[in-house]
Amino acid sequence: MSNTILIIEDDETLRLTLLGLLSRKGYEVQAAACGLDGLALARETRFGLILLDLRLPDIPGLEVIARLHEFEEDALVVTMTAYPEVRTAVAALKAGAYDYINKPFDLDDLDSLIRRAFETRQLRREVEWRRAQAGGDVVPGLIGDSAAFRELLETTRKIAAAGRVPALILGESGTGKEHIAQSIHSLSARAAGPWVTLNCSALPEGLLESEMFGHEKGAFTDARQAKKGLLELADGGTLFLDEVGDLSPALQPKLLRVLETQAFRRLGGSKEIRVDVRFVAATHRNLPVMVRDGSFREDLFYRLNVGSIAVPPLRERAADILPLARHFLELAALHLGMTSPAIEPEVVSRLLAYRWPGNIRELRNVMERAAILASDGVITVEQLPFGHAAAPASGESAVAADEAATPMSLAEVERQHILRVLDHVAGNKTRAAEILGITRLTLRTKLREYELQPGAGEGGGDGFQPVKN
DSSP states (O other): TTTTEEOOOOOOOHHHHHHHHHTTOOEEEESSSSHHHHHHHHHHSOOSEEEEEOOOOOOHHHHHHHHHHHHHHTTTTEESSSOOOOHHHHHHHHTTOOOEEEOOOOOHHHHHHHHHHHHHHHHHHHHHHHHHHOSSSSTTTOOOSSSSHHHHHHHHHHHHHHOOEEEEOOOOOOOOOHHHHHHHHTSTTTSSSSOOOOOOSSSSSHHHHHHHEETTTTTTTOSOOOOHHHHHHHHEEEEETOOOGGOOTTTTTHHHHHHHSSSSSOBTSSSOOOOOOOOEEEESSOHHHHHHTTOOOHHHHHTTTTTTEEEOOOOGOOHHHHHHHHHHHHHHHHHHHHHEEEOHHHHHHHHHHHTTTTTHHHHHHHHHHHHHHHHEEEEEEEGGGTSSOOOOTTTHHHHHHHTOOOOOOOHHHHHHHHHHHHHHHHTTTHHHHHTSOHHHHHHHHHHTTTTTTESSSSSOOOEEEEEOO
């Protein structure tokens, strides 16, 4: 079930294209040209995900969702529609769909959405299992045993229960800020409402404003039809503003006004629209410093920072490393269809000694790689990307050992980690950004910031090297 997909799409060209593409990516795929045929297949096979066209020749897509839930209560459905009007898509979300995507869509965007959907299903299973084992309350997606982790859980629960109070999550890249934001939503009274995400660093200013507020027909050159923004789609639920520290100075006062009034206007519109939205924001940037240097509004910072959560880096949560490592191994084994590998004692020592500059995201990538490379069901130091280095002395970090105990600034640690990741992926910026947990645009910004530039190797990616004076 974990990698099975059902496509219900009447457009033959698109149906066959998706069938071939997803099959090549390793999914087990079946397809139907109408709603009734799709329902018949769904009764025979329990699919991990269903891609559903909302406009079908026999019955409406919304009816397909309703019938699916009669015999498959937790069916995971992603709807597809060729129409920019989002009312039908929103109705599908209210009917129980996981998400939607507008046609024509970028295949990479669809692939990313599918991966997120399967991760959601796995997370639901994990939560159900943990509830059955513990018989009590859990915070979805958060795993650990350390005192810092327990304090983080308690703070998350308190803020989740604080009504519509905005929350600001601060922490280094890869520490799990989005998981905490999702937990705030799922543990709150808004859990049944929409969960909407906006990455403030992923889009240029003009497009970001349109995505957030929506626009009226004719608001700009390509605005051929009116479009609801994410604020409207989040009405009654939570809007997660990821990397809010990258929000442009021009958009900061507009966001502040919405925070204070819960009202806004679409681009090109005169009608004021009122919503009921809880704002949860996150950033890896040092916002107090940005406030002092004038790049982030002080009033916006204080308005967001009502419910504040500081996420400690993994190096300060040593007791959480092994529970997280084993969890990621189990997830990787499930995805690969194998038994979870054992871990050599020397590997445990290396995992605990390493500084994890990429935090939980880096740990996950390391364990997934180790699971793939494991021989005879056992992970050895040879499967670790830092396994070739000599084991650090007691109390020393692997980074410190590698650098001959020379102290480094956080910026230098980040710079060297970016270089290591780029080298690991042969300079492919898209893959490097995925591993680092940042957008391609943010990676480009950091490359300029740390005086790195494209190197000669173009091949499968973009080689990088320091700028020479």
